[in-house]
Amino acid sequence: MERLIFDIAAGVAILFAGTMVVARNPVRSVLSLVVAFFALAICYVLLLSPFIAAIQVIVYAGAILVLFLFVLMLLNVGPEPWEKTGRPIQTFLGSITILLFAAVLLGTLRGSGGRIPSPAPPDGAGIDDPAALARFLFSDYLLHFEAVSVLLLAALVGSFVLARREKRP
């Protein structure tokens, strides 16, 4: 049953990721990615990470993609026209690179993962317990957490400076 739900969610994620790449209209692209991220959140729940699934829906689908949509509407970007790019060699080489990379990566991953030893029982609570995860995050990874908060502040100030309208003399 879990396997079936995982396969369906993964199929939906891959399908809508493909739609995201081929869509000419950027708004359609963003909306397909929202669906793909929801499907990925279902996969995360099945991989014993309900907290990360909630973060995925709230932060990724809820905040980051809405920010993308907002900027898209602000800039009024239309559909990409069907014109010759004028760079056929680069497009050709890019396609070859992708095909080779996909063949190598998928070929490697297909045989991996089977030799991992069966998991040792976790101490006390299971790994899908958000309270235990929070205790772990705020004890062993407290410094990293604070560093990320400083990084977010820097990103806030940086994006404000970048997007500000300059006063030309």
Added chain:
Amino acid sequence: MIGSIPLADVLLVSGALFCIGLCGALLRRNAIQIFLSIELMMNAANLAGLGYGAALASREGQIIVFFVIAIAAAEASVGLAIFVALFRHTETIDVNKVNLLKW
């Protein structure tokens, strides 16, 4: 194995999503769609991390993904600010038409 899901399946889905994202990042011309493809590649990496974390019964996978999502939020805000600034200067976000670092 996580429940009844083999780890190899999770890794395959993650690899497929990564390749789709790479395809978008290399072949599209709209800067925002390239950026969306990069977000998709980051999510593929997150999926692999959570898969390994669950298969090894360790919380480190979730911690790493948590930090990746926080940094992705910072990256998205700065990247979109760069696009807005770029659009003010050049009136386009087609990456083939942007060939100057300074105007």
